[in-house]
């Protein structure tokens with residue numbers, strides 16, 4: 204993969220493929236899940252070839268999402284660990300929201316908002332997966348009682364609502380910060396983008412002579 208000269212690498216090709224598999228699966232799960240959630244939304248099942256196909260495909264796509272998000276956890280968890288920087292950034296959130304980052308404390312590779320998305324999904328995706336197994340009637344209905352399946356269905360629906368809210372926030376933030384989509388599509392950002400949004404990360408890269416996404420070991 205070649206990147207324009209003078210740019211910084213924010214996401215490796217592997218991370219981007221991993222992220223977009225996650226994103227596509229999640230979108231398909233939202234559409235197929237909503238079509239089964241309420242009769243009013245049943246028309247969405249036409250996208251998957253009808254009700255039966257939707258019901259058959261949804262859990263399998265869920266398995267791919269689970270595996271894919273586990274891959275993202277393995278790649279990103281170190282940079283997503285909470286730190287003092289998060290509290291300083293959250294205190295200055297008013298300025299971040301009006302797009303005036305002047306005076307906002309320096310941010311490492313990910314800000315507190317991004318970390319929230321990461322950890323919220325790290326909780327919700329496994330909850331969706333395991334409750335999904337309990338209600339996957341075709342293979343697993345013999346292992347649990349109807350009562351347990353009802354509880355699993357309720358938790359599955361509530362977790363899905365939570366994940367959809369987190370997802371909408373995440374996509375909105377990605378579109379709102381100009382340059383973020385390019386980072387996830389093509390892998391690179393300009394030094395100006397890194398200076399403005401993730402200055403602490405940029406400093407670490409410069410100090411260690413790395414082009415990104417991770418600082419070279421010193």
Ligand code: HEM
Pocket residue numbers: 213222225226227229230272275279313316317318320321324328370373374377378380383384385386387
């Ligand atoms: C389908 C629509 C999606 C879009 C348009 C989208 C967009 C983006 C963008 C632009 C970034 C780069 C942010 C930056 O570096 O400044 C990003 C990062 C990331 N995305 Fe997504 N994404 C989508 C779906 C998802 C889903 C469904 C998940 C998890 C289940 C997810 C998890 C992440 C994580 C963990 C990162 C890295 C840390 C962060 O920026 O939060 N994304 N995404």
